[in-house]
Amino acid sequence: MERNSARQVKNICVFCGINPGKNEKFVEAANNLGRVLAKRKIHLVYGGSSLGLMGCVSTVAYVGGSQLLGIIPIAIAEGNFAGKTIGEELRVLTMQDRIWKMLDNFDAFIALLGGIGTLEENFQIASWGQLNIHHKPISLLNVDDFFNSLLSFLDHVGEQNFIPHST
Numbered sequence: 001m002e003r004n005s006a007r008q009v010k011n012i013c014v015f016c017g018i019n020p021g022k023n024e025k026f027v028e029a030a031n032n033l034g035r036v037l038a039k040r041k042i043h044l045v046y047g048g049s050s051l052g053l054m055g056c057v058s059t060v061a062y063v064g065g066s067q068l069l070g071i072i073p074i075a076i077a078e079g080n081f082a083g084k085t086i087g088e089e090l091r092v093l094t095m096q097d098r099i100w101k102m103l104d105n106f107d108a109f110i111a112l113l114g115g116i117g118t119l120e121e122n123f124q125i126a127s128w129g130q131l132n133i134h135h136k137p138i139s140l141l142n143v144d145d146f147f148n149s150l151l152s153f154l155d156h157v158g159e160q161n162f163i164p165h166s167t
Contacts, residue, residue: 009137011069012037013045013106015121016053017114018082026113029143030056033112038064045106047098047121048072048090050083053112058086071101099124108137113146130163 020027030053037044037057044061047054048070062068068087076082077091092098099121111122128134140147157163 007107007137009042009107011043011045011106011108013102013109014054014057014112015047015109015114015118015125016057016112017118018047018049018052018054019115020052020056021113023144023146025144026053026146027056029141030054030112031060033057033110033141034060034062034066035064037061038066041066043067043069044087045069045071045102048077048082048085050086053114055083055086057112062086069105071098071105073098103128103134103136106136109139111138111140113141113143119150 014033016030034044034057036042038061044058044066046058046068049055049072050058058068058070069090070085070087071090071092072082072085073095074091074093077085077089090101092101103125109125111118122140125134126138129136129138140151142148142151154163
């Protein structure tokens with residue numbers, strides 16, 4: 001009998017915040033994720049900032065030998081509030097362009113911690129999966145129960161039949 005092999009992941013997109021948050025476990029998780037990506041020789045696609053959790057995961061992955069692609073809107077890059085891109089930088093016109101370019105360049109997606117922008121990007125990728133725009137795996141790294149309230153809310157939304165339970 002032939003075994004099904006898991007799809008090999010070579011490029012992972014990580015959405016996360018440009019702030020470190022107030023719990024040091026958040027920074028530890030971002031650094032650990034960067035180490036795991038480098039150890040497994042997985043390339044990182046990310047939002048192009050060197051600040052906060054995004055800076056942690058990108059710096060550690062880069063130092064560990066991963067290839068990085070930071071995709072950043074021109075206004076953010078030139079606004080000088082995202083820091084310097086680590087690795088290769090691809091500048092795009094809009095946030096929507098950024099999401100499309102990211103989708104073209106990753107095999108799987110990990111949602112790390114962050115604020116409104118991170119949540120917006122996470123929901124966009126999830127909704128595109130629900131609409132069959134992509135079929136790429138989506139993971140949520142729930143550090144120190146950060147996302148528990150959100151997950152409870154999403155369970156409630158599913159119970160009310162607004163989203164399928166598979167989402």
